[in-house]
Amino acid sequence: MHPKLDSMDRRILTVLQKSGGISNAELSARVNLSPSACHRRVQRLESDGFIRDYVALLDPAKIGLSTVVFVEITLSGQADELLEAFERDVARVPEVLECHLMAGTADYILKVIAESTEDFARIHRQKLARLPGVQGMQSSFALRTVFKTTALPV
Incomplete structure (x- = not known):
């Protein structure tokens, strides 16, 4: 664990990861800390970069996005310029939620x-296949999401 985080910081982060929209009064009650001390800690966690942002997590199915696909990409080379071009352009594809540089076959x-x-066939053909240096793609469709969280273990 990070040395700057004490047990109260960890409790605050745990609650905020699951309920980021709660008021400071509710947060302070849930972690058993005075509202002013809780507010100071949250401000410090934000300024120190432990808390990057606050977001609303949407239900993909409710907005018509029910298909999740994991795509392994193989590039034609490993030159820095090619990797940088791929990473720059893939970040501009709104349907790509995550992109990870891998060690292994992809x-x-x-x-x-x-x-x-x-x-997905349209996204594959019109967007992913046109990314810089793409030599091959292997797609795997998720049948069902068994478990999903954004909360990190603190």
Whole structure:
């Protein structure tokens, strides 16, 4: 664990990861700390970069994005310029939720969200296949999400 985090910081971060929209009064009650001390700690956690942002997590199915696809990308080379161009351009594809540089058989793994298999076929053809240096792609469709969290173990 990070040496700057004490047990109270960890409790605050645990609650905020699951309920980021709660008021300071509710947060302070849940972690058993005075509102002013809680507010100071949250401000310090924000300024020290432990808390990067606050977001609303949407239900993908409710907005019509029920297809999750993991795409392994193999590039034609490993030159820095090619990797940088790929990373720059893939970040501009709104359907790509995550992109990870890998060690192993694939150069990158992407997590892609789509409306349907037909919609993914369009994304694959019009966007992913046109990214710089793409030599090959292997796609795996998620049948069902068993477990998903954004909360890190603190």
